[in-house]
Each structure stands twice: as structure tokens, then as C-alpha cells.
Amino acid sequence: MTQSHTSTPLPQAPLGHGPVVSRLALGTMTFGAETDEADAHAQLDAFVAAGGTMVDTADVYAGGESERIVGRWLADRRADVVLATKGRFAPPAGSAGASRSALVRAVDSSLGRLGVDAVDLYLVHGWDPLTPVEETLDTLSTLVRAGKIKHLGWSNVTGWQLQRIVTTARLGGFVPPCVVQPQYNLLDRGIELEVMPCCLEEELALTPWSPLGGGWLTGKYTREQRPSGATRLGEDPGRGVEAYDTRNTDRTWRILDALTQVAQSYDRPLSHVAIAWLLARPGVASVLLGARTLEQFLGTLGAAHLELRPSDLELLTAVSAPGLPPYPYGMIQDTCGVEHWRALGTATTAPA
Template sequence: MEYRKLGPSGAIVTPYCLGTMTFGAESDEATSGQMMDDYVAAGGNFFDTADVYSAGTSEEIVGRWLKAHKAEAQQVVIATKGRFPMGKGPNDIGLSRRHLGRALDDSLRRLQVEQIDLYQMHAWDALTPLEETLRFLDDSVRNGKIAYYGFSNFLGWQLTKAVWMAKANGYTAPVTLQPQYNLLVRDIEHEVIPAAQDAGIGLLPWSPLGGGWLSGKYKRDETPTGATRLGENPNRGSESYGPRNAQERTWQVIEAVADIAKARGISSAQISLAWLAAQPAVTSVILGVRTRDQLADNLAAASLVLTPEEIARLSEVSKPQMSDYPYGTGGINQRHRKIEGGR
């Protein structure tokens, strides 16, 4: 695999990151360990987890693997997250100094490491003053508990506010943002990605296959069944079968991906992943797999380079919908871009 900088930092990661949300839930510890073995053997060096994944079990599985593979552990970049409930008390949630202090120490213990390479705020917290969170993160960098920090699921204005508040106070700056991003979910291109690019932040997209939709496993007007995420739960959040099935754009994107995959003799998943990894500002794509076979197929995308024509076709058929104001072709921002482009 090639290497990329972790956002504006000096840390180096591979363009495909092993996500571990399935560890301890959809994948047992033996399978999870084998996937970590396979991923590292393929040249990967970036693990992503979170305290809330399987109520801490995912971090524990990763921690036991790191302890048993000390040589490999020296080369792996470890990312985790804090913010969501890890208990029933009112202070067992959020981005307060109190909750994050305990959450970070618990993650360090479960992962069996002295320092977490990338500590991410799992979502915005409207109750906690942002400066309190940023001061805690700066303190944690200074005391050596974390090397870098980032955010997940932040809006554009939230990211920009955090970046500039850190700068104004002389705090350590964030280096990454982890958003949902794929060929079916591109609305972050309106505000979030421009904000990240303006700040020099690296993107770590999650759900790169849209919950399996972009792997080609689902069919039009045929409710999923069997051992797939939607087969087990067709109403799974934003990836639910009904709403996406009803959108013609969904099937146009899936058809374009399938056409390119068929012409190349490879899987739709590899085409979808390669398109995402090639997008501006993307540092590393988080692979959310449940089996070794899925991982092997996904990792094959690391050697795939799409042609400009293939990227253009996928980008055109999947382009995000825009209202006329302020984003659409008649919107003021588009008119300003045309004026500025003619200068």
C-alpha cells in the first residue's frame, strides 16, 4: 500500500484503515484477530475503534492483539473515540472534561497502550462548552496520553469553530474529521469538505460502501434477507432499504459501479472504495468488514487506480442533490464562482 500523511500531522498511515466496529459483535475475537493479521500482512498500519463499540469489547480485542504482536504494534497507528454513553449516569456521556478524562483512561487501559495515536470526539456536544473540550484535548497531548486528536460527525461550522478556537487559544490543533462519505452520501461536499480543506484537515470516511449497498449485494424491489446487515435489519438507520430503494439515483449509481466493475473483472466494492480513496482531502478510508473474505476483497482496492473517465462517470451519476439556493446552479455561490473564475 501507499502511504499518506494523517491530515496535516507528520504521522503516516495507509489509505485504507481497518475499522473494528464489528469486533465483539458481528465478528468474534478469533475472526477479529485473523482480520488484523491479514490487514497488517497486506501492508496496512491503521486501526480505528471506539469505546462504545460493543461496550468496550472492540477496544479490548484490539488491545489483546497489540499485546500479542509487539513488533507489529510498534508500527500500527491506533485511533479510538469518546463521547457516547459508557454508563447510566448523567456524566457518563458527552465531551466534558469529567467524562472524557475517564473515557480516555478507560480506552488506554482496554487498548493496553500508554498513548493513543488519534483520539476522536465521536460527535458534537451542544451542552459542553467547546473550549472545555479543546483544553482537555490540548492537556492530553501535552501530558502524553494522546498524540493527535480529531472529530467525527461534525458539521462544517462546528469544525471551523473548533479549528479557529484552538488557534486563538494556542491549543494543539485537530488533524482529522471522520464523516460518513460514499458514492450514495455526498452531501458533505456542500459544507463539511470545504471546511476541512480550508483547515487542512484530513478526512477518514466511514461507511464507504453505504452499509453494503455499493457492494452490489442488494436488488431493486427485493427486501434483503440472510446474513447481511440489511438482511438482519432492513430498517437500519440511514442505510434502510425502503428509503434508498425508492430513490432512482440509488440504482443509477449502483448500475454505473457494476458496469465499471464488470468491465474490469473485479468487485463493485473495489470500484466504490477506489473512487472514495481518490477524492480530495481523503486521508484514509475506514473498512467496515465482518469476515476475512470481505476484507481481502476490500484490500484489493489498494492497488486499483481508476481512469479519469471512470471517476468522471461515477462522480456525475452520484452528484449530490442541491436546492437552488444557496448551492444549486442558480444559487448565489455558484454565480460567484463563475464570476471569480472569469477574473
């Protein structure tokens, strides 16, 4: 295989109307859980040395330890990074996750753990059905005016939720989000139904998490043998959205066969091709990379400099097309001439 990383600085892109960031971002969910502090700091050092700027964490990662680890590294490196964190899933007693009391406490707690006066990007980690979105946006806007937050985003929302957030912000005079952070990869293209079209319409950037599908798109799993050993699915085969029995399907293996074919033609790891495909998708500004070890992390950085041939992009897009449910999406496309699903390479009917 060719060299896994390069001295060429990582390319940059704007987060919608927000800051300019590196097109590969460092996700820190493993810090303090699967990755100890020394290895975490080594990843951060390598990332900045490669020209990386966006570091993403959250208050719930390892019970706040991820933020503390990042904060101790940041002590003399604050100017080197665009710092993002998230809150929503650890509200105080008697309040909902995105309520005023929860967010004020969450932001102040995150700033304390990170050891900073402000974060460049604060994301609400998911929709809160118990709190009016006006309250959430008013609270976040107040925190922006107080100088504790510079830009806003959301993670893990549906299309209607995202549109309501954006419209409420516009009509209410609140600070609008500039970015959405969803799961998105060759195996899970569900955001193309509603979330991505909304982002493109409203000029919001996308920063996908799980670009390698929880390890599936590295080629380390096989259809003949269930995973075992020191891998995510080896230790927990039922883990989250990437569970082995959930993704062990004919579609998954068709995608992996095509991914292998393309990767071999470039003499690159499968991971590089999977990330390069994602970086070429509409609206994607930066892709979150997370790894247990420095070696794993360095092995993905070279993906930023891989530009796939149009024919290879078309092959991967076609083989991974999730399909449109016949109603209402297929009918709308057929009768109203809606082009965004065609442009995204999403099939007109649901797959068999």
C-alpha cells in the first residue's frame, strides 16, 4: 500500500456561514474510554502537525473525561484548533436535555472541563421533544451573545426537525445553526431522504460521523465469520447501529466488493476510498475521524488527498444506493420532477 499519510497540509472548507476548518476532523469519542491520555495527546499532536484544525468532543464522551483530556492538551494550543463540543444527554434533575437550565449548565461545565472561555462550535446532540425549540434557540443565542459560544449546530435530527430549527431561528431572530452532524457513510445514506436536501437548501454544512461504518468499511469483517477479538464488534457484536447482525446483509457485501475493487485500483486502503467518496458528497465540509490508537488514526489521514475518478464515484454511489420508498418519495420524484434525489444518486424505488 502507498504511504498512509502525507506532509501536504489537509485541505480546508467553510462550515456553511461558520468557520473554515480542515476537511478531516478529529473525533474524540474514544478519549478516556478506549484511548488513554498519552495516545489521545499523540493523536492531537499528529492531527495539528498534518494541518488539521477541527477537534470535536462532547460532554457525554467517557463521562466528561474526553473533554478533560482535550482541555489538558489545549492548555498551550488553543489557537491551533477550531474547538467543537456537544450537549443534550446529561441534563440536571428536573430539566430536559435542551432546556434552558440544562444547556446553561452543560455549556459552563464543558468550558470548565476544556479550560477555555468559549468554544468555536456548540452542537445540540439531538432533538429534545420535551423542550420548545424556541427555548433552546433563545438560550443558545444568549450564550453566543455572552461570548461562550461562537457558532451553533445540531446532531442526530430528522429533516422536519432540522427545518423547524432553521425556520424558527430565522423568524424569531435567533442565531441559526451553520452545521449538522449526522451519521453518513456508504452503508447508511438515510440522511439523503430529507436531512441532506434541507442542508443544501438552507446552506448548512454537513460533518458526518462514523465515516467507516463502525469499522465495516475497512474490510476487517467477513461474511463467513462473526467478529472476535479486540475490535468493536469482536467485543460487542450487538453494538449500536453497526451491529454485526444488522449490517451482515447482501447489500453490505456488494458495497464492500465494489469498495475493494476501487481501492485496489488506487493501491489504497478501503478506508481511504470510503472517506474520499464521502468528502465528494454534496454539502459535506468535514468528516469526523475517530480511532483507538495513533496508528489507526494516521492510517486514515491520507484519505483527504485522494480524489476518486468520476467513474469510481458513480460505481460506489450506485452500488450503495439505499433506494427511495415508493411513497411518497418515489411518487413525488416521478410526478413533480424533484431532482435532488436523482442528483444524490438515490434510487427511485425501495431496494428488494
